[in-house]
Amino acid sequence: MTAWLSLSALWSLCSARALQTVSASLPSCLAQAGVPFLVSDSSDWAGEIMPYNVRLNYTPAAVAMPQSVAQIQAAVSCGVRNRARITAKGGGHSFGSFGLGGEDGHLVIGFEHMRRVVVKDDNTATIQAGARLLDVATELYNQGRRALPHGSVGIAGHVLHGGFGYASRTHGLTLDWLTGATVVLADASVVHCSAIENQDLFWALRGAGSSFGIVAEFEFDTFEAPNQVTSFSLDLPSWERADAVEAISSLQRFAVSAPRELNLMLDITPTDKTFQGVYYGNQRGLHEALRPLLSDVGGNFSSASTVGWLEGLLKFDDLDPADPRDTFYATSLVTRALDGGQIESLVSSLAAASPPSLRRSLYLSIEAHGGINSAVADVGSSATAYPHRDKLLLFQLFHGGSQGRYDDNGFGLVETVRRSVTDSVAGGEWGMYSNYLDTQLDAPAAGELYWGSNLPRLRRIKADLDPYEVFWNPQGIQPADSLYKAGYEL
Numbered sequence: 001m002t003a004w005l006s007l008s009a010l011w012s013l014c015s016a017r018a019l020q021t022v023s024a025s026l027p028s029c030l031a032q033a034g035v036p037f038l039v040s041d042s043s044d045w046a047g048e049i050m051p052y053n054v055r056l057n058y059t060p061a062a063v064a065m066p067q068s069v070a071q072i073q074a075a076v077s078c079g080v081r082n083r084a085r086i087t088a089k090g091g092g093h094s095f096g097s098f099g100l101g102g103e104d105g106h107l108v109i110g111f112e113h114m115r116r117v118v119v120k121d122d123n124t125a126t127i128q129a130g131a132r133l134l135d136v137a138t139e140l141y142n143q144g145r146r147a148l149p150h151g152s153v154g155i156a157g158h159v160l161h162g163g164f165g166y167a168s169r170t171h172g173l174t175l176d177w178l179t180g181a182t183v184v185l186a187d188a189s190v191v192h193c194s195a196i197e198n199q200d201l202f203w204a205l206r207g208a209g210s211s212f213g214i215v216a217e218f219e220f221d222t223f224e225a226p227n228q229v230t231s232f233s234l235d236l237p238s239w240e241r242a243d244a245v246e247a248i249s250s251l252q253r254f255a256v257s258a259p260r261e262l263n264l265m266l267d268i269t270p271t272d273k274t275f276q277g278v279y280y281g282n283q284r285g286l287h288e289a290l291r292p293l294l295s296d297v298g299g300n301f302s303s304a305s306t307v308g309w310l311e312g313l314l315k316f317d318d319l320d321p322a323d324p325r326d327t328f329y330a331t332s333l334v335t336r337a338l339d340g341g342q343i344e345s346l347v348s349s350l351a352a353a354s355p356p357s358l359r360r361s362l363y364l365s366i367e368a369h370g371g372i373n374s375a376v377a378d379v380g381s382s383a384t385a386y387p388h389r390d391k392l393l394l395f396q397l398f399h400g401g402s403q404g405r406y407d408d409n410g411f412g413l414v415e416t417v418r419r420s421v422t423d424s425v426a427g428g429e430w431g432m433y434s435n436y437l438d439t440q441l442d443a444p445a446a447g448e449l450y451w452g453s454n455l456p457r458l459r460r461i462k463a464d465l466d467p468y469e470v471f472w473n474p475q476g477i478q479p480a481d482s483l484y485k486a487g488y489e490l
Contacts (some may be wrong), residue, residue, distance in 0.1 A: 026062055026107065029078035036065040036113070037075075048110060049100060054404040055327050056097040056439065060108040063089070067113045069182060069190055069216045076214060076470075077188040079107035085472045086186075088214045090129055091154015095330050096439040098210070099157070102474040109214055111156070119143035119222065124179065127218045129156045137313050146222035147309055150174045159218060160209025161434045162386050164376070164394065166278050169263045169368060171223060172375040175206040175384060180219035183212070186470035194219075204461045204477075207385025208434070208451060211458070211477035212465055229312030230286045232304040234275040236297060244347045245340075247273070248366065250296035252337045255368035255392055259289045260375060265367040268350070270360050275299065277368075282306055327401035329410055331418055332436035334369065334391040335425065342421050349420035358413050361400040369394040387452040388431055395421075396436050411440060428452065437475060446475035456480070 030037045038045050039062050048063050061084055064075035079086040084107040089099035096102055111130025117139035119125045123146055127136055132154050140146040149172060150158060151165030163174025171177075180194035183201065193202035204212050236247055251266050258264070264277030275293070279286040283304055307315065338346070353359040370377040370392045381389045388394075397417055399410040422430055432438060434450040447455045455477075462469075463479035 026078060026082040026084060029082060030062065030064055030075060033071075033074035033078060035071045035075050035078070036067065038063040038065065049108075050325065051097040051100060052093045052325060053095055053097055053328060054325050055329065055401060055406045056102075057404075058097055058100040058102065058106075059104045060087075060100055060106050063108045063110050065110050065113055069184065072109060072184045072214055072216055073188045073190060075107065075109055076184050076186070080186070080188065080470060082107075086214070086470050087473065088129065088156065088210065088471075090156030091132055091158070093154060094157060095328075095435075095437045096474065098437070098473040098475075114216065117143075119146055123222050125220045125222050127155055127220065129215050129217065131155045133158065134314075137310060140222060141225055141310050145225045147225035148174060148177055148220055148222055155218065156215060157210065158435065160205060160207075160215065162207060164367075164369070164433065164435070166263045167280075168376055169258070169371075169374045170260055170280050172378065173386060175386060176375070176379055177220045177222070178206055178218060179221055181205055181215050182217040184214040184216060186213065186466040186468070190216075200457075200461045201465065204385050204458055207387070207454070208458050208477055209385075210473065211462055211471055213471065225309035226280045227308065228280070228282050228306050229309055230279045230281060230283050230304060230306040231312060231315060232275075232277060232279065232286055232290075233302045234290070234294075234299045235302045236273045236275070236299045239273045241347055241351065244273075244350075245343050247297050248338075248343050248346070249340070250293055251275070251366060251368065252393060253296070254293045256337070256371045257373060258293075258368060258371060260373040261285070262289045263368070265365050268364040268366070270362065274302070278312060327404050327406055328398055329401075329406065329414060329439065330396060330398045330436055331414055331438040331440075332397070332433045333393075333395035333418060333421060333430060334388045334433055335393050335395070335421065335430045336390065337392050338421065342424055345420040345424070346417070349417045353413055353417060355409075358399070358407060358410055361410070362413065362417070363398040363400070364417070365396045365398075367394040367396070368392075381452075382454060385451060385454050385458060387454045388433065391431070394433060396433075415440070434475070439474075441475060443475050443478055447477065450475070451477075 027039050038048055051057055066072045066075055076086055087101045087106045087108050089108050089110045092099045100108060114128040115130040115135055116128045117131055117136055133150050136155055149167035150163055159174040159178060183191055191198050261280040264275055267274045267276055279289055283306055353362055377389050379389055381387050397414050399414050431452050432449040451458055458477045459480035462477045463481045467479045
């Protein structure tokens with residue numbers, strides 16, 4: 001409480017407008033503290049603040065580039081003293097540009113100089129927050145043939161909000177392998193959290209982590225990298241209405257009890273309708289695993305190849321693409337099995353999406369997420385902050401623009417497709433995945449959909465650790481005993 005009395009004095013109990021009026025002395029504070037940083041006239045500024053989704057551009061007050069935990073502490077202290085909201089930028093792949101703050105004027109803490117990956121003798125790993133997953137995968141493998149389940153992008157945002165990818169049905173979410181973390185809190189103190197230290201913080205980091213502090217270093221258990229990874233792509237012969245309904249119905253029937261070694265999705269693009277994924281084993285095992293699905297939908301393998309762990313990641317997860325920028329709006333959906341009417345409604349909405357010019361940039365993936373053999377479902381929905389363990393399917397709906405230009409009619413198009421399912425699903429029976437964030441949601445709606453029944457506990461922890469919302473983004477956790485109740489408009 002003493003630390004928060006001090007922080008309260010620093011903020012001077014100011015209003016939201018004052019909180020966002022960043023003092024011009026912020027760069028001087030960083031310089032005096034010996035923290036490397038960039039400002040608008042720095043030569044690397046434009047590249048550092050270029051967003052992944054160029055539809056959403058925000059200008060920070062400064063970007064700190066720490067090289068140590070002590071420098072992160074100093075940067076946080078400078079941000080608080082100068083009334084700047086503070087945001088961590090890891091891989092920089094936020095759909096909503098939240099790594100730049102989600103608004104102008106933040107102190108961004110970048111981690112380009114903190115990317116170390118070390119595997120210890122007991123096969124645990126320590127990974128600094130700036131590591132990209134190509135770095136992580138390569139270093140884990142080279143230091144003892146170890147591995148983690150993950151997708152592409154950077155480690156920090158990925159693990160702090162879930163970490164679903166092409167190994168999740170087999171090995172769980174990335175956050176399920178997290179055993180500890182070193183965190184700088186809003187009062188600039190440093191704490192370590194784990195299952196036995198600062199347990200509330202450790203629980204919150206695993207699913208909603210960006211709202212609670214700046215994670216400097218992660219600690220993970222690892223598993224032995226598999227020798228054989230078989231990718232596959234199965235093209236569907238037809239996408240007439242009845243065929244589309246049957247394909248989606250077959251996927252969810254199959255996902256309920258699909259073998260744990262199998263990770264798959266139905267990818268629906270303007271030109272192709274394809275089942276694709278990876279199987280941890282050889283091609284014979286893949287064909288046997290897919291037999292029930294093949295008997296329902298038919299289709300032809302357009303590709304199937306067996307490679308090693310690293311080759312599989314490079315091929316299937318598109319790690320660190322050469323051109324990482326895009327223009328888009330996306331949303332997500334996590335559900336239990338849909339009924340026949342909901343599947344019919346979804347297929348109809350895709351076929352009727354208009355105008356055709358917008359439909360040509362509409363993409364839908366339906367991923368097998370849960371089921372009785374999925375490692376994701378092995379963990380209880382309240383064991384971590386990630387709440388969707390009981391959900392069978394994960395949908396990602398994506399609508400593209402071009403070079404920063406986006407047709408605003410796309411928002412309504414995507415909403416119509418999503419609501420074709422959700423309008424007939426009871427409240428609380430569906431949600432969204434916060435790593436596939438929907439920028440059209442406000443914070444209260446996002447909180448309910450991303451974190452569900454875990455939200456009240458998250459808000460209590462936020463009130464304890466960051467009541468003044470030093471670590472804020474447009475969809476972050478709001479403190480329970482909120483300053484709104486004291487007349488503030490945060």
